[in-house]
Amino acid sequence: MGFKNSLNNLGSSTGGTGTTTRSSTVFGRVVDIILDENHTEYLNKGGARSINGVFYKPLGGYKKELTPNALPFAQQSSSHIKTVPIIGEVVEIATMPNLASSTSERSNSKFYTRIVNTWNNANSSAYPDLANNPDTDITSGGTFKELSTVNPIRSTPGDVQIEGRQGQSLRFTGGKGSGNPWVDDENIGSPVTILSNGQSDTEEGFSTLGESIDEDNCSIYLVSNHQIPLTPASEKRDTFDENPEKSDQFKGSQIMLNAGRLYLNAKQADIQLSSIKSIGLNTEGSINIDGSSYLCLDAPKMYLGSKARTSSEGNREPVMLGNQTEAFLQNVLNLLEGMAKDMARAKTIKGHPIPSINKRGMQAQPVIRQLKNLINPSGTSQLKSKKVFTE
Numbered sequence: 001m002g003f004k005n006s007l008n009n010l011g012s013s014t015g016g017t018g019t020t021t022r023s024s025t026v027f028g029r030v031v032d033i034i035l036d037e038n039h040t041e042y043l044n045k046g047g048a049r050s051i052n053g054v055f056y057k058p059l060g061g062y063k064k065e066l067t068p069n070a071l072p073f074a075q076q077s078s079s080h081i082k083t084v085p086i087i088g089e090v091v092e093i094a095t096m097p098n099l100a101s102s103t104s105e106r107s108n109s110k111f112y113t114r115i116v117n118t119w120n121n122a123n124s125s126a127y128p129d130l131a132n133n134p135d136t137d138i139t140s141g142g143t144f145k146e147l148s149t150v151n152p153i154r155s156t157p158g159d160v161q162i163e164g165r166q167g168q169s170l171r172f173t174g175g176k177g178s179g180n181p182w183v184d185d186e187n188i189g190s191p192v193t194i195l196s197n198g199q200s201d202t203e204e205g206f207s208t209l210g211e212s213i214d215e216d217n218c219s220i221y222l223v224s225n226h227q228i229p230l231t232p233a234s235e236k237r238d239t240f241d242e243n244p245e246k247s248d249q250f251k252g253s254q255i256m257l258n259a260g261r262l263y264l265n266a267k268q269a270d271i272q273l274s275s276i277k278s279i280g281l282n283t284e285g286s287i288n289i290d291g292s293s294y295l296c297l298d299a300p301k302m303y304l305g306s307k308a309r310t311s312s313e314g315n316r317e318p319v320m321l322g323n324q325t326e327a328f329l330q331n332v333l334n335l336l337e338g339m340a341k342d343m344a345r346a347k348t349i350k351g352h353p354i355p356s357i358n359k360r361g362m363q364a365q366p367v368i369r370q371l372k373n374l375i376n377p378s379g380t381s382q383l384k385s386k387k388v389f390t391e
Contacts, residue, residue, distance in 0.1 A: 024094060024095055025092050025093060025094045025113075026058055026059075026092075026093050027058070027059050027090055027091070027092055027093065027116065028054075028056030028057055028058045028059060028072065028074070028090065028091060028093055028112075029056060029057045029059060029088065029089070029090050029127075029128075029129055030054045030055075030056055030085045030086065030087050030088065030089050030090075030091060031054075031055045031056060031057055031068050031071055031087065032054065032055040032068035032071075032087065033052065033053070033054050033055075033084065033085070033086075033087070033140070034050045034051060034052065034053050034054075035051070035052065035084075036051065040069070041055075041068070041069050041073075044069070045073055046075070049075060050073075050075065051076070052075075052076040052082060052084050053073055053074060053075045053076060054073070054074055054085060054091065054112060055068040055069070055071045055072070055073050056071060056072055056073075056074060056091065056093065056112070057071055057129070058072065059090065072093075072110060073110065074091070074093045074109075074110040074111055074112040075109060075110065075111050075112075076111065076112065077094070077096070077111040077112060077113045083114070083115060085112070085115050086124060086126060086138055086140065086144050087126070087136060087137065087138050087139075087140050088126030088127065088128045088136045088138040089115050089116070089118070089124070089125045089126050089127070089138075090115070090116040090118065090125070090127060091112040091113075091114065091115055091116065092112065092113050092114050092115075092116060093110050093111065093112050093113070094110075094111055094112075094113050095108045095109070095110060095111075096108065096109065096111050097109075119206075120152060120206075121150065121151075121152055121205055121206065122150065122152060122163035122164060122165055123146065123147050123148075123150040123165045123166070123167075123205060124138065124146050124147075124165065126138040126146070147165075147166065147167075147205065148204065148205050149201065149202050149203070149204065149205050150165065150166065150167045150199065150205050151167075151199060151202055151204075151205050151206070151207060151208060151209035152206075152208050152209070153169045153171060153179070153208065153209060153210070153211065154177075154178060154179035154208035154209060154210045155171075155173075155177075155179055155208070156173055156174075156175035156176060156177035156178075156179045156180050156183070157175040157176075157177065158173075158174070158175045159171060159172065159173045159175065159179075160172040160173075166198075167196075167197070167198050167199040167217075168196065168197050168198070169194070169195075169196050169211070170193075170194070170195050170196075171192075171193070171194045171196075171211070172191070172192075172193055173191075173192045173193075173194065174188070174189055174190055174191050174192050175188065175189075176188045178210065179208070179210045180192070180210075181210070182223070182226040182227055182228055182229075183226065186225075187224075187225040187226055190223075190224045190225040190226065191222075191224050192221070192222070192223050192224070192226060193221075193222040194211050194219065194220070194221055194222075195219060195220040196211045196216045196218075196219040197216070197217055197218050197219065198216055198217025198218065199211075199215075199216055199217075200212050200215035200216060201215075213228055213229065213230050213256065213258050214229070214230065214231050214258070216258075217259070217260070218257075218258065218259030218260065219257075219258055219259070220255065220256070220257050221254075221255070221256040221257075221258075222255050223253070223254055223255075223256070224252075224253050225251060225252060225253070226251060227248060227249065227250065227251045228247070228248070228254075228256055229248045230247040230248055230256055230258055231247070231248070232246070232247050233283070233284065234282045234283050234284045235282075236282045236283075236284070237280070237282060238306040239280075239303075239306060239309070240278070240280070241309075244277070244278060244280060304319075319390055321390065322381075322383070322384035322385070322389075322390075323377050323378070323384070324377075326375040326376065326377040326381060326383065326384065327377035329375055330372065330375055330377055333368055333371055333372050333375075334372075336364070336368055337365065337368045337369070337372075339361075340360075340361045340362075340364035340365045340368060341361065341365065342361065343357050343358065343360055343361025343364070344358050344361030344362045344365065345358070345361070346358060346361065
């Protein structure tokens with residue numbers, strides 16, 4: 001009750017207008033918000049200039065309930081950084097010049113400048129008027145959901161933080177403290193930027209919570225000299241001669257992205273990946289590469305399978321060249337065809353046929369001709385791939 005009374009005494013009004021404080025501000029409880037052009041008061045309150053503006057009830061005034069359009073109206077004070085209140089929250093309202101006024105004389109308008117921090121929690125600062133309207137719908141008809149498990153982000157000295165109502169956060173940090181377990185005496189003051197969307201599950205939303213790259217729904221970490229304890233989805237590294245440093249062991253300048261799914265799409269040009277040392281792709285499933293034009297792989301040596309890389313030079317199995325292999329086979333088949341013809345005509349010294357050899361020669365000739373039809377050293381054939389080519 002004491003807290004409620006202290007709120008109601010802030011900016012208390014007489015005659016329904018609100019008494020200004022020394023800083024010419026009043027405090028009002030949000031009753032309605034113009035969010036788009038479909039609001040009934042959109043045109044009456046200035047059209048596009050009214051977007052995100054609020055109808056408010058000055059604290060201590062208007063004991064009876066009024067329709068929103070009978071209440072004072074305040075525009076949003078910033079067009080660049082916007083914090084839209086919810087119904088039931090208390091906002092600070094200041095009188096400022098209205099340079100967009102249609103009259104020739106300078107006029108003033110009401111603008112809300114900030115939301116009063118009631119609960120020190122980003123999700124909701126709503127404090128309904130329990131004395132006059134205890135049934136305030138802070139969900140705006142179900143369009144906003146109050147979440148009891150969204151926690152404030154833990155800070156360290158010097159932090160600059162932006163926190164959303166649903167567990168999103170952007171933190172510029174580098175100080176040492178329990179909110180930054182990756183900062184020690186060696187890297188204190190080194191910059192860290194953390195963009196996190198969705199927090200780890202908690203049973204309450206009041207205690208501070210540090211970001212967790214493993215447990216948060218998705219996040220981006222930009223670090224300069226820090227070890228971030230990311231658990232990789234796959235540890236398979238069989239293609240490396242020297243395995244790269246693990247994700248939780250590398251300490252240096254890096255960008256780390258973690259989410260349930262990563263989708264990179266370049267709708268106009270390229271996606272280029274370049275690295276001084278190596279580029280690793282590893283998964284517990286499959287790696288699939290599709291191209292509508294062609295797929296080209298190039299390196300001084302290319303290995304298919306980890307054993308091809310680790311075996312001794314004499315035990316490695318090279319890939320054969322299709323055209324040259326068929327040219328070799330053609331020479332062999334030409335030689336065999338000549339031998340088969342000679343066998344079909346073979347005779348003894350006395351000029352008698354040799355039935356067993358003659359029969360073998362005649363049987364071999366059509367088979368050899370069929371085999372020769374399978375190859376074409378100078379073009380496409382039934383034996384060579386029409387998709388895969390090598391040097």
